[in-house]
Amino acid sequence: MKIMKFAILTLLAASTGAAHAADPFVVGIVAPTTGSLTTVGLRQLSAVQWWEKKVNAAGGIVGRPVLVVHCNDEGSPEKSASCVRDLISKGSVILLNASVTGPIRAAMPLLQNGPVMVTPSPNIVPSPASYVFQTSPSDVDLTKSIASFLKQNKLDRLAMLASTDASGEVGVASAAEVFPKEGIKYDLARIDLRANDASIQLANIVKPEVKVVFSNYSGGGAAAVVKSYNNLSLAQPLIVSYANISDAFINVIKNDLPTRLLGTGLKAVAPEMLDDPARRKHVEDFMASYKEMTKDNVDMLTLLGLTLADTADAVLRNVKDPRDAASVRTYLETNPVPSIQMLRWSKDRHVGMTADDVSVLEYKKGKWVKADPVQ
Amino acid sequence: MNPLTQSLISGLMSGAVYALLAVGLVLAFHTTRVVNLAHGESFAIGGLVAATLADAGLPAYVFAPVAIAASVLFLLAVERFLLRPRRSWPIGNLILVTLAAAFLTRGVLQLAMGVDPLSFPRMFTGAPFRIAGGVLPPQGLALIVIGVTTAVAVTLFLLFTPLGRKLRAVAENPDAAELLGVNVDRARSLAFGIAGALGGLSAVLLVPLVSVDYQAGLGMTLRGFIAAALGGMAPATVILAGLGLGLSEALVTNYAGALAQDPIVFIALIAVAVWQSRKIAFGGTGRA
Incomplete structure (x- = not known):
C-alpha cells in the first residue's frame, strides 16, 4: 500500500510537469512493525502517520505534501542498515528511527554525510559531530x-x-x-x-x-x-x-x-506536570486529535513518535533546503524545537532532553x- | 527467598510445558515420521483464543475448552489438508511444509489477533504456596500437576491400550498396519488431534502466568523438539527429558546467568545428537 502510494505520488509529480513545488517532502521512518518490538515501532509510526495526514489535510508544508515512507527493520540491526540505505535512495530529506538500540546503532555509520536521522531511543547518545539527533533524555x-x-x-x-x-x-x-x-x-x-x-x-x-x-x-x-x-x-x-x-x-x-x-x-x-502552558496544550490537542483519528489512546510511545514528527515538521518549515544535511544539522543545533516538551540540542549535545524532563x-x-x- | 528452590519450582513449571509439547510432537512423529514444526502454533492459537475470549468476558469453563478445541482443529487441519495429500513426498519436504504452515499461521495470527502480547486471568487463584524459601502460585501447581499427569496419561495410552498400539503400528509400518485393518488416516488424525489438545492445554495452563503473542509458536516448537530429541523421540522418556530440560534451564539461569542458558541447552542437544548418531556409525540399530 505504501509502495503504491509512493509510486502514485511520484508518477503524479512527474506527469504534471508543474511542479517541483508540488513534489512531496519524503520523510523516511524505520520502525519495527513485526517481531518482539512491534509495539514500540507501531505506536511511534502511528504518531508520525497522524502528523502526515494532518499536515497534508492542511495543504502540506510550504505548498508541498509530506510523504512518510516506512521501512520495517523487524528490530534487526542488519535490516535496519538496509532500511536506511533504502530510505536514502528514495530521497528522504530526513530520517526518523523508531527502532531500538542495536538496530539504530547499526544504521548510524551510514550517515557520515547525512541525511539527519532523529531517534527517540534514550540509549543512543549521538556524537555532536554526527548527523544523528536524539529526542529523549539519555x-x-x-x-x-x-x-x-x-x-x-x-x-x-x-x-x-x-x-x-x-x-x-x-x-x-x-x-x-x-x-x-x-x-x-x-x-x-x-x-x-x-x-x-x-x-x-x-x-x-x-x-x-x-x-x-x-x-x-x-x-x-x-x-x-x-x-x-x-x-x-x-x-x-x-x-x-x-x-x-x-x-x-x-x-x-x-x-x-x-x-x-x-x-x-x-x-x-x-500533562498536568508540564509547567509550560503551550507544551501542555500541544500534548492535550494531540491526545484529542489522535484519538479522534485513530480511536486509540496516546501513550508514551506515541508521544515519542510525536517528538519525531515535530522535529521533522520544524525542519521542513524552517530550513530553506532540507536536502542539505549540514543546514538541517545547524538548524537543529541552534534552534529549540517545540514538541511535547522543548527539545534543545546544541553543537555539543545531540540529546534533546535532560533529567529535568523526566x-x-x-x-x-x-x-x-x-x-x-x-x- | 531461596534462589535454588525458586529455580527448581520454575524449572518444574517450564518442564511440565516442555513435556506436554514434546509428547504431542512425538505422537505426531510416531504416526507420520514427520517432525511437525507447526506444533508450537497450537500453543499460540490456544493462548490467543483463550485470551481473546477471556477479554470478551467469557468464564474459564468456556474459554479454556474452546481454546483447546481451536488448537485441536488447527493440527487436524495441518494433517488433513497439508500432510495427507502429500503422503508420497519425501519426509524432508513434508517437514518444510509444516515449517511453511508455521509461518503462515504466524502471519494469520498477527493479522487476526494483533501484535501485542495477551494474557488472561489465572484459573487457579489463592495464596501462593511457600516451600523452603520458594514461592509456587496455585496456577503453577496446577500447571505442574495437570501437565505431568496428562503427559503420563497420553504416554500410557500409547504404550498400553489397543488404540495406542495401533498408532504405533502405523508409525512402524503404515502399509502393514493398513493390511491388518488399521485405518491409517484415522490414526494419524487422532494423533494430531491429541497433539493439538496437548498444545492447547499447555497454553491454557501457562499463559496466565506469562503472556502469549502471535510469534510464540516457533519458540515452543523448538523447546518441545529439544525435549523430544533429548528423550530419543520415545514417548516414555520425553516426559523426563522435558522436565529435565526445564530444570536444567532454570539451574543454568540461577548459577551461570541468563546469557549462558541457550549455549548450554544447545550444547546438550548437540551432545545427544552426536551420541545417538554414534550408534549408527558403529553399526548399531538405534535411530539418529
Whole structure:
C-alpha cells in the first residue's frame, strides 16, 4: 500500500510537469512493525502517520505534501542498515528511527554525510559531530531520575533487572555510572529477551532490605517480569522502563498489576506536570486529535513518535533546503524545537532532553500520574 | 527467598510445558515420521483464543475448552489438508511444509489477533504456596500437576491400550498396519488431534502466568523438539527429558546467568545428537 502510494505520488509529480513545488517532502521512518518490538515501532509510526495526514489535510508544508515512507527493520540491526540505505535512495530529506538500540546503532555509520536521522531511543547518545539527533533524555538521565526518586524517599538500596540485549547493556552501564555516585547499592540480574519467567532472577536480587525493584527490560517481554513479580507475591513497588509506559503493556499485565507500578517517564505523559502552558496544550490537542483519528489512546510511545514528527515538521518549515544535511544539522543545533516538551540540542549535545524532563510516574486508576512517596 | 528452590519450582513449571509439547510432537512423529514444526502454533492459537475470549468476558469453563478445541482443529487441519495429500513426498519436504504452515499461521495470527502480547486471568487463584524459601502460585501447581499427569496419561495410552498400539503400528509400518485393518488416516488424525489438545492445554495452563503473542509458536516448537530429541523421540522418556530440560534451564539461569542458558541447552542437544548418531556409525540399530 505504501509502495503504491509512493509510486502514485511520484508518477503524479512527474506527469504534471508543474511542479517541483508540488513534489512531496519524503520523510523516511524505520520502525519495527513485526517481531518482539512491534509495539514500540507501531505506536511511534502511528504518531508520525497522524502528523502526515494532518499536515497534508492542511495543504502540506510550504505548498508541498509530506510523504512518510516506512521501512520495517523487524528490530534487526542488519535490516535496519538496509532500511536506511533504502530510505536514502528514495530521497528522504530526513530520517526518523523508531527502532531500538542495536538496530539504530547499526544504521548510524551510514550517515557520515547525512541525511539527519532523529531517534527517540534514550540509549543512543549521538556524537555532536554526527548527523544523528536524539529526542529523549539519555539513559543516564533516566537512571538519574530513579536515583533522585530513591534519595527523595531516603532509600539507598535497589534491585535491578536488565535484559541481555544492547538496551540492557546500556542500562547496566548507566546504573554503574549513576547509582554508586549517589550512594545507592544495587543488586543486578540479567534476563533473556525471550524469557517468559523472571522469578529466578527476582529470587536472586529481591532481598528483605530492598524496598524498590527496577526493571529496565523493554518490549512486550517485560510483561514476564511483572507476571513473575505477581507469581512471587512481591510487595515492593516495581519501576518499569521508559518504553513500557504504554497501554499495550498495561493491557497484558492488567490481571497481575503489582501493588504499586511505577515507571520512568516524560512529564508529558502526565500533562498536568508540564509547567509550560503551550507544551501542555500541544500534548492535550494531540491526545484529542489522535484519538479522534485513530480511536486509540496516546501513550508514551506515541508521544515519542510525536517528538519525531515535530522535529521533522520544524525542519521542513524552517530550513530553506532540507536536502542539505549540514543546514538541517545547524538548524537543529541552534534552534529549540517545540514538541511535547522543548527539545534543545546544541553543537555539543545531540540529546534533546535532560533529567529535568523526566519524572518517576505511578500507574493509578487507569492513568500515569506523579509517583507517591515510597513508605 | 531461596534462589535454588525458586529455580527448581520454575524449572518444574517450564518442564511440565516442555513435556506436554514434546509428547504431542512425538505422537505426531510416531504416526507420520514427520517432525511437525507447526506444533508450537497450537500453543499460540490456544493462548490467543483463550485470551481473546477471556477479554470478551467469557468464564474459564468456556474459554479454556474452546481454546483447546481451536488448537485441536488447527493440527487436524495441518494433517488433513497439508500432510495427507502429500503422503508420497519425501519426509524432508513434508517437514518444510509444516515449517511453511508455521509461518503462515504466524502471519494469520498477527493479522487476526494483533501484535501485542495477551494474557488472561489465572484459573487457579489463592495464596501462593511457600516451600523452603520458594514461592509456587496455585496456577503453577496446577500447571505442574495437570501437565505431568496428562503427559503420563497420553504416554500410557500409547504404550498400553489397543488404540495406542495401533498408532504405533502405523508409525512402524503404515502399509502393514493398513493390511491388518488399521485405518491409517484415522490414526494419524487422532494423533494430531491429541497433539493439538496437548498444545492447547499447555497454553491454557501457562499463559496466565506469562503472556502469549502471535510469534510464540516457533519458540515452543523448538523447546518441545529439544525435549523430544533429548528423550530419543520415545514417548516414555520425553516426559523426563522435558522436565529435565526445564530444570536444567532454570539451574543454568540461577548459577551461570541468563546469557549462558541457550549455549548450554544447545550444547546438550548437540551432545545427544552426536551420541545417538554414534550408534549408527558403529553399526548399531538405534535411530539418529
